[in-house]
Amino acid sequence: MISRQVQLADDPLWYKDAIIYQLHVRSFFDSNNDGIGDFQGLAQKLDYLEDLGVNVVWLLPFYPSPLKDDGYDIASYSGIHPFYGTMEDFTKFLKKAHYRGIRVITELVINHTSDNHPWFQLARRSPKGSKLRNYYVWSDTPEKYKGVRIIFKDFETSNWTYDAIAESYYWHRFYSHQPDLNYESKDVRKAVLRFLDMWMDKGVDGLRLDAIPYLYEQEGTSCENLPQTHTFLKQLRAHIDKNYSNRVLLAEANQWPEQVVPYFGDDDECHMALHFPIMPRLFMAIRMENHFPIVDILNQTPAIPKNSQWAMFLRNHDELTLEMVTDRDRDYMYQVYARDRAMRINLGIRRRLAPLLENDRKQIELMNCLLFSMPGTPIIYYGDEIGMGDNIFLGDRNGIRTPMQWSADRNAGFSKANPQQLFLPITLDPQYHYEAVNVQNQQSNQNSLLWWMKHLINLRKRFKAFGRGSIKFLNVKNPKILAFLREYDNEKILILANLAGSVQYVQLEIPEYKGMTPLELFGQTELPCITESPYLFTLGAYGFYWFQLYEKPAEVIQTIPQRSLPTFRLEGYWENLIKDKNKQRLERIIFDYIKYCGWFRGKGIGVERLEIIESFRIPDNKDIFHIVLFEIEYSNSVIERYILPAGYTSSHANLPEAAVIAKLTSTKNLEGFIYDAIYSDTFLLSFLNFTANKRDQRGIKGRLITSALKRFPTNDILHISVENREEEQVTVTFGQKYSMKIYRWLEPGISPELEISDYLTSKKFAHIMQVRSSLQYSVFNEENTALGIIYDYVPNQGSIWQYTLNYLMKNYEAAGKQIANFQKIPSEPGYFFDILNAQPPVFVQEFFQLYSEQMQLLAQRTAKLHTILSMSDEQAFKPEPFTDFHKYSQYQSVYSLIRETIRLLDNRLSQLPPDIREQGRIIMHSEKDIISRFKAIRDRHISAMRIRIHGNYNLGKILYTGKDFIITGFEGQYGHSLSERRNKMSPLRDAANMLRSIHYASFFSTFNIPRSGFPLAVEQIVPVQNLWYLWTCAAFVSSYLNHSKDMPFMPKDSEELKELLRCYLLERTFIELQNELKNRPEWARVPFEGILQIIRKTK
Incomplete structure (x- = not known):
C-alpha cells in the first residue's frame, strides 16, 4: 500500500466537512490535443480546483469501455481507457491532488459490466451451471422476476435480453448492453474485492458504488434493496475498515429516504449516500414559492447513524431524476422545467443548473445557498460554478457533459484540436456561449458567479455545523420563506431563504435564543439582539441570509370589485x-x-x-x-x-x-x-x-x-x-x-x-x-x-345525487312516524364491513329496501365497468401489478396530503364551529396512526392488479334513467394532470369515492330541514340518516364484491381488500377535508366524521 501524503488530515470523518467537485476526465481538459480530456490535463487544472476551494474530486468512470453509456459500461476494472491516458498518468494525478489536500473518489460500477467485458464473453460461451457462466444472471425464459420495473423505459422494453451465443436470456436492470453480475456467485464477490483492493492500494480515498440496490435478484420481490445486498455491503465495509484508513464508500441508491437509510447499516455499510429525493424538491419549492416540499422530505428522512452522511447535490452527470416524486409532482416539474420533450429522458430532465433556472443569477445563488446549508456534504457538478449551459439536441445525457469552458479561445480553451475532433461540441447557445461564459472571464471579474461560489465555499468550510450539525425547521406563517437552524457544539447558524420572486417578510418567534446576536455572514453585518418579541426580517426576491447566532449582551376575505366594462x-x-x-x-x-x-x-x-x-x-x-x-x-x-x-x-x-x-x-x-x-x-x-x-x-x-x-x-x-x-x-x-x-x-x-x-x-x-x-x-x-x-344523448331523470336527496326527504317524512324505533339504535354509525352479509332490521328494510336494490344494481354496473376496463392488451389499458415503485409513489402522495391537511387544520381550527373543534383535535393527534396505515399498505405485497378506473366516481356522475344507470364523467379527478389521471389504480378507489359520496348525500339531505317546515328536528333524524348511510354502503360494497370477486384487479385476501378500501376511504376523506377547510369550514364536520369512523372502528 502507498503511504498517504501529509497534506491530508488524519480524520476518519473527513467526508462530513468535504466540498465535492464532480467531473468527467474527458470533459475537463485535453493535454494532447486529440479532442478528449485526459488525466494529464486534469492534473494541470488542479490549481484551479484548489483555488475554487473544493477538497474532494469525484471522477466518473475512466476504465476501458465501449462508451455506450458514458463509461458506466465497463470492459475492465483494472485499467485506464486509452482516451484518458495511462495508469502512470492516473497515479501522478492522484499524488498531485493529495499534495494539494484534495482527496479523490472514483466509481466502482459493480452491478453490471459491459457485454464486451471478458467475463461476459467467457460466460456466454461456458456451459450452463458452470462457474464462469454463473458470473451473470441467466434464464431460459424472460418470465422470471416478472413485475420488476424497467428503469430505462425510454430505451428498453424488458429486463431480459436473449443471447444467441448462450442460447439463453441474461438479466440487465439498465441497458441491454450492460448485463448484471450474479452476486450469488462467490467468485464474483471475490473478484469485486480484488479490484477494490487494487484501487485502494493505489491511494483513492473513496469509491462510489453505482446502482447498489440492484445487486441481488429474488423471485417474488422487486429485486431491489434485498437483505442479501446489505449482507454483502457489510462484508465490503469490514474488509475496508480492516485494511485501510480514512476511506469512504458512497452509495448511489435512487430510492426514498427510508429505503436508503439501511445502506448506512449501523455505521457498518456505506459511509455516505446520495439523497436523491431532496434534489427535485429544491427545484419544486422555488417554482411553487413554497417551503413545504423541502421541509416535508427532510421531515420524512429518518435519522442516520452518527458517523454516516448524506451527499447533497443540485445537478450531476445524469438527468434531474424524478423517480422519487409523486406522479403529480413529476408532471409539475415537467411543466415548469421541461415543457419541450427534448429536455426529458427516462423519468427525468436532462438540463444543467443555469438553464433550469433560466440563467437567473439570483435563483442560482439561492439554490447553491440551499445546497450548502442542507444537512450533508454538497456536490458541485463541473461547470455549474460558472453557469455553463447545455445542449438538449445532443443524444442521451451528453448535452450536460460538454467540454469545460476555460476561455474565449478556440474550443473554449478545452483543446487545441480541430473543433470537429472534439468528443462533444462546445456550447454555442448565445446565452451560454463559451466566449461569454468561461473561467478566464469570470476570474477577472470579482462580481462573477465564480467568485461568489468561491466565497460561498470558503464560508461554509469555516463552520462544522453545516456538515456535522443538527437541523431544526422553524414554524413560519409565510410559506414562501424557509427558515431553519443548523447547530453543532457552540455553533448556531440561522438560515433564511425567500423562495419567491418578490419581496417577502417573516416574523420569527425564537425566544429560546433570547440575548443572542445575529451576525450576517456574507457581509459581516451585526443585527439587533434577539428578544422575546417576534423578530421581523424582510427578504428581497430569491434572497437569503446566513446568520451566526452568538452570545452578546384573521383571515383576509378577498372581495371582487365591481367590474367596469372596458x-x-x-x-x-x-x-x-x-x-x-x-x-x-x-x-x-x-x-x-x-x-x-x-x-x-x-x-x-x-x-x-x-x-x-x-x-x-x-x-x-x-x-x-x-x-x-x-x-x-x-x-x-x-x-x-x-x-x-x-x-x-x-x-x-x-x-x-x-x-x-x-x-x-x-x-x-x-x-x-x-x-x-x-x-x-x-x-x-x-x-x-x-x-x-x-x-x-x-x-x-x-x-x-x-x-x-x-x-x-x-x-x-x-x-x-x-x-x-x-x-x-x-x-x-x-x-x-x-x-x-x-x-x-x-x-x-x-x-x-x-x-x-x-x-x-x-x-x-x-x-x-x-x-x-x-x-x-x-x-x-x-x-x-x-x-x-x-x-x-340517453334520456334520463337527472343525476342519482339529486334522486337520492329527493328519496331521502320523502322517507324522512315516513320514518318520522316510526322515529321511536330508529331512536332505539345508537346514533353513531357503525362500520359497513361488519354487516356485509347481515340483514337490516325489518322496519329499516321497509323504508330503504328500494334504494338498497338500486345501489346493488349500481354496484353491479360498476363491477362490469371495471371488468371491461381490465380486459385489454392495449398498453393504455393493460392491467399492471402493484410494484414497489408505484406503492412508494402513492404513499408519498398521500403522506404529503395528510401532512398538508393537518397543518391547514391546525391553522383553521379556531375558525371551525365550536361543536366540531374537538373532533379536529382528535384527528390532529391521530396523524401518526393514520400515516402508519398507509405505510403498512406500502410495505405489504398486494396481490391485485392495477387498471384504468373512473377516477372521480360519485353520485353526481351517475345518471338515472328510471330503471338503470348511465355512467358519465371519465375525466378523472379534475385539476390533476392528464398523466396522473391516466395512471392505473385499484378500482377500489372508485368504490371508496362512491361511499364518500353516499356519506355526503346523507348529510346534505338534512341541510334544508331547519328551513323547510319539516315536523322533526335534524337531531331526531340523525338515527335514520345514519342507518340509511350504513346499510346503503353495505348494499353497494356487498354487491360490488360479489360481481367482481374473481377478477384479477381484486385482492385475493379479504384483509388486504379491507385495508386497501379503508386507506382509499381515508385518502378521499382527507382530500374532502382540505377542500372544506379552504372553502366552507362549517362542512368540515362531514369528513371529520368519515375519518373518525374509520380510525375508531378499525383500531
Whole structure:
C-alpha cells in the first residue's frame, strides 16, 4: 500500500466537512490535443480546483469501455481507457491532488459490466451451471422476476435480453448492453474485492458504488434493496475498515429516504449516500414559492447513524431524476422545467443548473445557498460554478457533459484540436456561449458567479455545523420563506431563504435564543439582539441570509370589485378580431375579463404573461364566432391554456353580466359588445354543426380536427340546455339527440375522458353515453388537445345525487312516524364491513329496501365497468401489478396530503364551529396512526392488479334513467394532470369515492330541514340518516364484491381488500377535508366524521 501524503488530515470523518467537485476526465481538459480530456490535463487544472476551494474530486468512470453509456459500461476494472491516458498518468494525478489536500473518489460500477467485458464473453460461451457462466444472471425464459420495473423505459422494453451465443436470456436492470453480475456467485464477490483492493492500494480515498440496490435478484420481490445486498455491503465495509484508513464508500441508491437509510447499516455499510429525493424538491419549492416540499422530505428522512452522511447535490452527470416524486409532482416539474420533450429522458430532465433556472443569477445563488446549508456534504457538478449551459439536441445525457469552458479561445480553451475532433461540441447557445461564459472571464471579474461560489465555499468550510450539525425547521406563517437552524457544539447558524420572486417578510418567534446576536455572514453585518418579541426580517426576491447566532449582551376575505366594462377599438371588420394591433388589445381585454370568471383557475396568482396563441372562425348563416385560445404564464412558471369563444352582438340586453367581455367600437362603424359565446345557443349549435359535418379548419399555428367517422344529422334540434357555463367544463344538451362537453381549461395530451369513453364505446358497454365525435386542437410537434366531446344523448331523470336527496326527504317524512324505533339504535354509525352479509332490521328494510336494490344494481354496473376496463392488451389499458415503485409513489402522495391537511387544520381550527373543534383535535393527534396505515399498505405485497378506473366516481356522475344507470364523467379527478389521471389504480378507489359520496348525500339531505317546515328536528333524524348511510354502503360494497370477486384487479385476501378500501376511504376523506377547510369550514364536520369512523372502528 502507498503511504498517504501529509497534506491530508488524519480524520476518519473527513467526508462530513468535504466540498465535492464532480467531473468527467474527458470533459475537463485535453493535454494532447486529440479532442478528449485526459488525466494529464486534469492534473494541470488542479490549481484551479484548489483555488475554487473544493477538497474532494469525484471522477466518473475512466476504465476501458465501449462508451455506450458514458463509461458506466465497463470492459475492465483494472485499467485506464486509452482516451484518458495511462495508469502512470492516473497515479501522478492522484499524488498531485493529495499534495494539494484534495482527496479523490472514483466509481466502482459493480452491478453490471459491459457485454464486451471478458467475463461476459467467457460466460456466454461456458456451459450452463458452470462457474464462469454463473458470473451473470441467466434464464431460459424472460418470465422470471416478472413485475420488476424497467428503469430505462425510454430505451428498453424488458429486463431480459436473449443471447444467441448462450442460447439463453441474461438479466440487465439498465441497458441491454450492460448485463448484471450474479452476486450469488462467490467468485464474483471475490473478484469485486480484488479490484477494490487494487484501487485502494493505489491511494483513492473513496469509491462510489453505482446502482447498489440492484445487486441481488429474488423471485417474488422487486429485486431491489434485498437483505442479501446489505449482507454483502457489510462484508465490503469490514474488509475496508480492516485494511485501510480514512476511506469512504458512497452509495448511489435512487430510492426514498427510508429505503436508503439501511445502506448506512449501523455505521457498518456505506459511509455516505446520495439523497436523491431532496434534489427535485429544491427545484419544486422555488417554482411553487413554497417551503413545504423541502421541509416535508427532510421531515420524512429518518435519522442516520452518527458517523454516516448524506451527499447533497443540485445537478450531476445524469438527468434531474424524478423517480422519487409523486406522479403529480413529476408532471409539475415537467411543466415548469421541461415543457419541450427534448429536455426529458427516462423519468427525468436532462438540463444543467443555469438553464433550469433560466440563467437567473439570483435563483442560482439561492439554490447553491440551499445546497450548502442542507444537512450533508454538497456536490458541485463541473461547470455549474460558472453557469455553463447545455445542449438538449445532443443524444442521451451528453448535452450536460460538454467540454469545460476555460476561455474565449478556440474550443473554449478545452483543446487545441480541430473543433470537429472534439468528443462533444462546445456550447454555442448565445446565452451560454463559451466566449461569454468561461473561467478566464469570470476570474477577472470579482462580481462573477465564480467568485461568489468561491466565497460561498470558503464560508461554509469555516463552520462544522453545516456538515456535522443538527437541523431544526422553524414554524413560519409565510410559506414562501424557509427558515431553519443548523447547530453543532457552540455553533448556531440561522438560515433564511425567500423562495419567491418578490419581496417577502417573516416574523420569527425564537425566544429560546433570547440575548443572542445575529451576525450576517456574507457581509459581516451585526443585527439587533434577539428578544422575546417576534423578530421581523424582510427578504428581497430569491434572497437569503446566513446568520451566526452568538452570545452578546384573521383571515383576509378577498372581495371582487365591481367590474367596469372596458372598450375595445377594433381596426377593420369583426373578422379581423385578432389581426395585427387587435390581437394585443384583445389580450389586454381578456386579461381584465378572466379575473371575474368562475372558470379561471388562477385567481390570486401573479400573471406574468397572457398571449393569444390561436384562433378559429366558426361561421353561422348570420354570424361569425371566433374560438380564441390563449395562454397564461404565472409568476411561479406554470403555464395554462384556455378557450374563449367570442361573439359580437349589437345589444347585450339578453345576456347575463358575466357574459359581456367589452364594449366594441370599430374603424368600420361597427358598434356593440364582445361576449362569451358559450352564452349563445346560436354558437353552440354552430359548434355542433362544425363537428357533425367533419369540418377541419386551419388556424394560426394548428388545426381544429374532428374524429367523427361519418356525418350525423343536426337539423331537427329544437331545444338546447346548458349546465355549468361558469365552470371549467360546460355540458350542453341538444334536444334528445346529443350531449356535448366543452372544456374551457385545456391540457395538451390524451384526454382520459375521451380515451376511456372511446374504449368503452368500442366494447359496446351499454351503461355510458356512446361517443359520437370529438373536437381536438392539433399543432405540429405537440400532443393533441381535446376541446370537446359529443355523445349520443340517453334520456334520463337527472343525476342519482339529486334522486337520492329527493328519496331521502320523502322517507324522512315516513320514518318520522316510526322515529321511536330508529331512536332505539345508537346514533353513531357503525362500520359497513361488519354487516356485509347481515340483514337490516325489518322496519329499516321497509323504508330503504328500494334504494338498497338500486345501489346493488349500481354496484353491479360498476363491477362490469371495471371488468371491461381490465380486459385489454392495449398498453393504455393493460392491467399492471402493484410494484414497489408505484406503492412508494402513492404513499408519498398521500403522506404529503395528510401532512398538508393537518397543518391547514391546525391553522383553521379556531375558525371551525365550536361543536366540531374537538373532533379536529382528535384527528390532529391521530396523524401518526393514520400515516402508519398507509405505510403498512406500502410495505405489504398486494396481490391485485392495477387498471384504468373512473377516477372521480360519485353520485353526481351517475345518471338515472328510471330503471338503470348511465355512467358519465371519465375525466378523472379534475385539476390533476392528464398523466396522473391516466395512471392505473385499484378500482377500489372508485368504490371508496362512491361511499364518500353516499356519506355526503346523507348529510346534505338534512341541510334544508331547519328551513323547510319539516315536523322533526335534524337531531331526531340523525338515527335514520345514519342507518340509511350504513346499510346503503353495505348494499353497494356487498354487491360490488360479489360481481367482481374473481377478477384479477381484486385482492385475493379479504384483509388486504379491507385495508386497501379503508386507506382509499381515508385518502378521499382527507382530500374532502382540505377542500372544506379552504372553502366552507362549517362542512368540515362531514369528513371529520368519515375519518373518525374509520380510525375508531378499525383500531
